Amino acid sequence: MTDLPDLPSPFGAADAADPYPSYDRLRASGGMRRIRIRPGLEPWLVSRYEDVRDVLGDERLSTDPATTTEEVRAAIRAGRAEEQVALLGRNLLSVDPPDHTRMRRVMSRALSARRTVDLEKPVTRLADELLDELGRRGAGDLLADYTLPLAVSVICRIIGIPEEDHARFRAWGRALVRAELEDMTAFDRVSDEMAEYFVPFILGRRHSPRDDLVSVLASARDEDRLDDHELISLVYQLFFAGHESSAYFMANAVLTLLRHPAELARLRANPELLPGAIEELLRYEGSVKVPTWRFAKRDLVIAGAAVAQGEPVLALLASAGRDPGRHPDGAGELRIDRADTAHLAFSHGIHHCMGSAVGRLESRIAVSRLLDRFPNLRLAVPEDALRWRVNLMMRGVCELPVALGRPAS
Template identity: 40%
Template sequence: MTTANAELFTPAFQADPHPVYARLRAEEPVHRVTLPGGNLAWLVTRYDDARQALSDPRLAKGGLLTPTGPNAFMDPAVIAAMSTHMLTADPPDHTRLRRLVSAAFTHRRVELLRPRVEEITAGLLDAMAGRDEVDLIDAFAFPLPIQVICELLGVPAEDRDSFREWSDTIVAGVMSGDRLPWAFASMLAYLREMLARKRAEPADDLVSALISVREEGDALTENELTSTVFLLLIAGHETTVNLLGNAVHVLLSRRERWEALRADPELLPSAIEEFLRYESPVETATFRVAVADVELGGTTIPAGDAVLIGLLAGNRDDRRFAAAGEFDPARGDNAHLAFGHGIHYCLGAPLARLEARIALGALLARFGDLRLAVEPQELLWRPGVLMRGLVGLPVTGLG
């Protein structure tokens, strides 16, 4: 077994996981790991294996968030009310849920957000201008997507700090300790009250649309509603917070990258795809369980074992991407896995791309002298195995 096993999930690994992932891809691409909290799983690190695993029906979603699974310490009623959504479902349940949610979360609804995203972005940049130093995560990367998703869903923006605390705790998983059940229970209580309010006073928002959507006589159940709104709130801002923070970090850690993109803003769309590949905001896909023996990368995963698919690791695979360890904003062949693959491909990918293009474009144009206020190695990265993002990103040059 490779020595990389001892290095996984340590603070040094959180700061820079890429060397460890490179060794795993070379030596043991499907690797048995002990996760924080003690659960065992197979970690998939090569691109082709990851892409196969993401669409293999023998690697199922159902059965992980159950009273007998890794979350056995959780209240079963809370689990049911927060995990009955697309991301934990297999066909035919997944097919039904995705159809119902897609009927409300339309491309038109996302595109109508463009003027509002531009307005929020401009306001946040105005608030930053002239300050000696700001934390770009707190001042920009977090408030933009959380305000957008709150407005899309019809959630009061003043509640965003509570959502941030709950979300950070939930995303960190077992590394949050005994705060995890509290975060789930607090968010569930909030969502139930909000759904009751939206039923009494429906509005032109996504939550009201989810409550009222009907397809061939079918509708979302109460647990499906709380679970779906929970998923949209978490996924609707977490990915974009990390995408924006990671992108600026990539650009400012090598000054010539920032200057090159400012000089040629037409590169921004392809640069965003490269940010998604190079420093993927979602590090691993959510857990799957083998319902039959599955061979990946020359390793047989026995039925019943958990599988963790490395999106960040696969996106740095030299077998798939030329010079995968180099940042190339003009990269053309960029079929990265940052938003997943197959039936669970991220429904919110168009919204994340829309926000990134507007936000990064405006930031580059407004603050040409932006620079890191600390050395790159001083930055702290968020704990956990799911997300790849910074705790904070101090910047200066806002004159």
């Protein structure tokens, strides 16, 4: 077993714009390292592809925060809202089997393949409406004006929020992003406003079900039945996890293509490459750096390191995607026609993202409609002027200013 010194966290401001050199050093230094995030929170971190995959599927690790210490839970609470998702009630990200198995079984019925296919036309229509407005202005923040409202409206449609209320949720989505970036005290206020809407809406579906995801969840019976607390927590988690990661990935994807003009030109010339390009972009610049916290259920050994019961373990998805051990043919290069795009952007194991099909669909539509309609799209600021989020979980810019240029004729 290894006995290596702790390493500084790779999640600070110095690594925000380009964390990949730090990830390279982590992979080179050993399979499992302890890092310092803040007092009371010094988790273990795996960064190599195979180790990350193993951790994500390791049944000896729990996502239930009750399995760690109060000191660790308090340190997580002291972080940004996105770090606290595991503490927000009983949902798919914070329970273990058999409860996780029960919840996932119900969710799989709600997120059916038919529902995903049925999203194609409304998502395309919504993307075009947002691009119409951007086109009239000629410029804008692609994150705030396109990918975020698109992702929020898609998840609202899945949940069953009436279309006339989507604008309210878009405003909440923008407010939550600003709260996480600038004013954490506003996060609770926005959450309270959402609760005033969400709780009666969700519980109302128990009595008046419709053809939407919440009604399927609320109508589960017998051994699959969700209690009110589980139902509310599950829908909250679906909204938070479902819109933010998608919005940031779509912005990341566009920014990455703009930074690689030769690959962008190839994609414009060969639009049939888009599905594979989305997978390559997920590998190269996915939006989730680290998924849900894991905690050791007992003393164990992972990747040669002794992990004590209750200690947190983090899996660095963003590093795994660029591991030369998994991609020896240029892990740090973007190639939209790469044959092997293996990545863990949607996690792995029992906590593999259930919305991955929806995420792929909306990303494909968002990128294709933007590129089709605005062939002269470009960044409106120098690359080094972009501000990147400084956090543990999410990878993305704070805003993405673009100039659209002349639309396609």
